[in-house]
Amino acid sequence: MSQGVDPTRRALLRGRIRPVTASLPLPWALPWQAFVAGCDRCQACLHACPQQIIVPGEGGFPTVDVQRNHCTFCRACADACPKALFVPATERPWSLIATLSSACLAKQRVFCQSCRDSCEPAALTFSPAPGGIAQPRIDAAACNGCGECVVACPAGAIAIGQPLAESQEING
Structure with missing residues (x-):
């Protein structure tokens, strides 16, 4: 007899109350392919984020985890980046x-x-x-x-x- 597994129950037993969500790009970041091509994973953006919502994602590339906290759109991540991987602040941070x-x-x-x-x-x-x-x-x-x-x-x-x-x- 086959029974389905409820991933939220499994997460609860592992100490994660909320389900795991998809990785989100950083606000004002270039499109993902261009961002990944230029990012050297220095983690400057992770350390600059006052909300501590930027985490290493797949492949070590920085992503946003809004389950940790919300984004204030302070632009600290973009300002800390030593590369030109972000669009100007005059544009909308993202379309999410x-x-x-x-x-x-x-x-x-x-x-x-x-x-x-x-x-x-x-x-x-x-x-x-x-x-x-x-x-x-x-x-x-x-x-x-x-x-x-x-x-x-x-x-x-x-x-x-x-x-x-x-x-x-x-x-x-």
Whole structure:
């Protein structure tokens, strides 16, 4: 009899409460292929990050882990880099935004608005729903992908990923 393995339970037993997420590029970084081609993995960006969210990813290349903390877009990583691997600060840091999974407590009919309370750009809102529990919405145009909602979510239901479209609203 074959039973599926729940990776979140396995992670819990190993001391990781939140599931492992995909690696994110550094804000203002060149496209991944160009970044990897020029990066010598000196780790200057890791040591410069005041939020300590830059970690060695696959192959030792720096990536952002928003489960550790959120990105303040201070640009310390770009300023510390001895190579020209970042675009100017006048551009948007990245096009990543928050996405919600079905593990969201509000979707499970449990009152929770932790993500909204932590969202500085007010990209997360809650709309009244039949049955009494307000449902979350992410305004893709307002979301900067900082990850503060990821840190605040008690259910680990939020991830930072590629947007569908800049002007589109994402319903939870």
